[in-house]
Amino acid sequence: MSDPKTAEKHDTALMEKIVSLCKRRGFIFQSAEIYGGLNGCWDYGPLGAELKRNLKDLWWRRYVHGRDDIVGLDGSILTHQDVLKASGHVGGFSDPMCDDLLTKERLRADQITPQSGTVLRFSGATHEESGFSVERSYAVLIREGEDENKARKTAKQYYGQFLKDGQVSPKKLELQGETTEEVTDSTRFNPATGSLLTEAREFNLMFQTTMGASAEDNDPKAVAYLRPETAQSIFVQFKNVLETSRVKLPFGIAQIGKAFRNEINPRNYTFRSREFEQMEIEYFCKPEDGLRLTDEWLEDRLSFYEEIGIPREHLHILDVPDGERAHYSKKTYDIEYDFPFGIQELEGVAYRTDYDLTKHKEHSKKPMEYFDEETKEKLIPHVVEPSAGCDRTVLALICEAYEEETITDEKGKEEKREVLRFSPKIAPIKAGIFPLLKNKPELVAKAREVYDLLKPLMPVFYDEGGAIGRRYRRQDEIGTPYGITIDFETLGENGDELKDTVTVRERDSMSQERMKIEDLPAFLLRKIR
RNA sequence: GCGGGUAUAGCUUAAUGGUAAAGCUCCAGCCUUCCAAGCUGGCUAUGCGGGUUCGAUUCCCGCUACCCGCUCCA
Numbered sequence: 001m002s003d004p005k006t007a008e009k010h011d012t013a014l015m016e017k018i019v020s021l022c023k024r025r026g027f028i029f030q031s032a033e034i035y036g037g038l039n040g041c042w043d044y045g046p047l048g049a050e051l052k053r054n055l056k057d058l059w060w061r062r063y064v065h066g067r068d069d070i071v072g073l074d075g076s077i078l079t080h081q082d083v084l085k086a087s088g089h090v091g092g093f094s095d096p097m098c099d100d101l102l103t104k105e106r107l108r109a110d111q112i113t114p115q116s117g118t119v120l121r122f123s124g125a126t127h128e129e130s131g132f133s134v135e136r137s138y139a140v141l142i143r144e145g146e147d148e149n150k151a152r153k154t155a156k157q158y159y160g161q162f163l164k165d166g167q168v169s170p171k172k173l174e175l176q177g178e179t180t181e182e183v184t185d186s187t188r189f190n191p192a193t194g195s196l197l198t199e200a201r202e203f204n205l206m207f208q209t210t211m212g213a214s215a216e217d218n219d220p221k222a223v224a225y226l227r228p229e230t231a232q233s234i235f236v237q238f239k240n241v242l243e244t245s246r247v248k249l250p251f252g253i254a255q256i257g258k259a260f261r262n263e264i265n266p267r268n269y270t271f272r273s274r275e276f277e278q279m280e281i282e283y284f285c286k287p288e289d290g291l292r293l294t295d296e297w298l299e300d301r302l303s304f305y306e307e308i309g310i311p312r313e314h315l316h317i318l319d320v321p322d323g324e325r326a327h328y329s330k331k332t333y334d335i336e337y338d339f340p341f342g343i344q345e346l347e348g349v350a351y352r353t354d355y356d357l358t359k360h361k362e363h364s365k366k367p368m369e370y371f372d373e374e375t376k377e378k379l380i381p382h383v384v385e386p387s388a389g390c391d392r393t394v395l396a397l398i399c400e401a402y403e404e405e406t407i408t409d410e411k412g413k414e415e416k417r418e419v420l421r422f423s424p425k426i427a428p429i430k431a432g433i434f435p436l437l438k439n440k441p442e443l444v445a446k447a448r449e450v451y452d453l454l455k456p457l458m459p460v461f462y463d464e465g466g467a468i469g470r471r472y473r474r475q476d477e478i479g480t481p482y483g484i485t486i487d488f489e490t491l492g493e494n495g496d497e498l499k500d501t502v503t504v505r506e507r508d509s510m511s512q513e514r515m516k517i518e519d520l521p522a523f524l525l526r527k528i529r
Numbered sequence: 530g531c532g533g534g535u536a537u538a539g540c541u542u543a544a545u546g547g548u549a550a551a552g553c554u555c556c557a558g559c560c561u562u563c564c565a566a567g568c569u570g571g572c573u574a575u576g577c578g579g580g581u582u583c584g585a586u587u588c589c590c591g592c593u594a595c596c597c598g599c600u601c602c603a
Contacts, residue, residue, distance in 0.1 A: 010597085012596075012597075015596090016596085019595095019596095020540060020541085021540090023539075023540080024539060024540055024554080025539095030594075030595080033576095033594090034576095035576095035577085035593090036576060036577060036592090036593045036594060037576085037593070037594040037595075038593095038594085039593080039594070039595095087603095088603075089603070097530080097600090097601080099530070099531070099600095104530090104531045104532075104599090104600095105531095105599095105600090106530070106531080106599090106600050106601080198530090205601095205602080205603075228603085229603095261602080261603095263601085263602070264530065264600080264601050264602075265530075265600075265601060265602085267596090268596095269595090269596095272602075326603065327603085341597095407564090409564080415564095415565075416565095417564090417565085434563090436561095436562060436563065437560095437561065437562070438561090439559085439560080439561080440562095465555095465556090466565080467561070467563090467564080467565075467566065468561095468562090468563045468564065469563070469564030469565060469566085470564080470565045470566090471563095471564090471565090472563080472564050472565085473564070473565050474565085476564095483563095483564095485563065487562065487563075488562065489562095503563070505563080505564085510564070512563075
């Protein structure tokens with residue numbers, strides 16, 4: 001991995017502008033905002049919903065409709081606990097963590113080297129002159145050959161944390177209630193400092209629930225989970241799809257859907273949220289094709305990002321090294337985007353081998369084999385998984401499209417223009433339709449005609465309020481690629497030649513061309529497809 | 530989970546222990562022949578909960594959310 005400190009520029013001010021625009025124009029709102037917000041959850045407003053839908057539609061059209069080797073699936077979110085036991089999410093998933101009480105360093109509880117020695121335990125500390133006192137149990141481990149006064153110094157530093165303003169030196173504290181005990185092979189102390197650790201806590205990232213109205217809270221059979229990834233429903237339904245869809249290896253099963261992880265620390269706007277949507281394909285193949293297909297899928301996915309307006313120069317491909325990959329994966333590429341808050345993962349293209357199908361075969365005791373008619377051989381297919389974060393991609397699209405442009409008008413006056421340069425394919429609104437003036441009924445009527453013509457074909461927005469320039473800018477800010485203006489020439493005031501023509505203003509160049517109304521649908525449909 | 534910061538209208542900011550101000554946006558109207566013009570009018574705010582106080586948006590405590598740095602991210 002590249003050094004994040006040198007490679008990344010963290011542009012907090014830019015991110016704040018983007019967040020503000022998203023709220024102001026109705027792309028993204030905080031979930032339950034009027035109740036103070038829900039940590040790590042976000043709602044898409046009218047424009048955000050359109051944007052996200054366009055992204056998902058493009059993906060689905062490209063892979064499910066556009067290819068004959070991929071079929072779709074829409075699995076349930078509530079997940080049988082056995083599915084996640086088989087996949088390893090229950091049990092092997094959570095890491096017990098504990099913190100050093102003195103240094104606050106966080107440690108994996110299962111990786112602490114057991115230690116033996118004498119434990120010096122205290123009940124608190126006081127300082128008579130200032131009236132300071134604190135009652136808290138604390139302990140330090142003294143290993144063989146170590147000085148017990150050093151341990152007392154450590155304890156004083158610990159209690160010193162509770163002093164205000166450092167008016168009293170921790171050294172002057174009186175330790176209270178000192179006792180000693182011998183321990184062997186204890187993992188309750190930080191090997192580096194000897195300081196007592198907090199109790200180990202499990203961080204299980206899955207949302208658990210109980211099924212059935214009469215389910216008792218403690219009934220282990222009633223436990224179900226919100227799926228932590230969409231992939232498992234594909235593996236679990238592998239056999240059903242195989243038997244009903246007449247597919248042959250290699251083939252893929254695609255799914256777009258919600259997944260849930262109880263993240264310890266949601267961060268960076270919608271980037272790491274607790275509820276998120278994935279766009280995943282499990283592409284099943286013969287074992288010998290796995291590595292090659294992983295590379296091919298990486299290329300395919302990069303060209304998808306290019307298609308939606310994220311050029312590959314702005315993407316980073318991380319070939320995840322041994323030891324950092326998930327244990328089941330033989331090869332993983334992370335596709336990362338250069339967000340204002342740093343370079344972060346959009347998608348993982350992972351070669352998962354036959355791990356998942358094998359696990360489900362073991363746990364369910366149901367066959368997961370594929371029978372190859374040509375070679376007359378039974379095999380458990382391997383799988384390549386391009387798994388993209390839908391919300392992350394939406395955020396990347398917005399970041400990529402956002403620009404604050406300084407433009408100079410004819411009088412030489414400089415002004416700022418905020419614009420979202422969405423590709424017409426993903427833009428929430430495809431065209432704004434404007435009568436040049438609101439108080440001329442003929443213009444308004446004609447503009448309404450144009451609006452009615454286009455409305456059934458694509459999302460368009462009619463606007464008659466304010467000066468024409470203002471209306472253009474409003475659409476710039478939400479990324480509408482075209483502005484269509486109905487003026488007096490449309491009505492035939494300058495001769496029949498220009499009658500029933502309108503100006504089409506292009507968002508990025510702000511240039512205009514005249515076009516016949518009857519040509520508008522074909523022109524626009526070509527651009528947005 | 531730890532440490533630091535922030536929270537006033539849709540946005541950006543101001544002020545105050547005693548009627549919360551402005552710009553932009555938005556809405557309505559007038560005007561306006563292509564890039565945020567002008568005029569008139571209008572809607573809208575102290576995150577939540579306690580405490581101190583005659584009175585708290587302001588001071589104190591707690592909570593929540595967001596941002597930054599760690600940590601975490603199967």
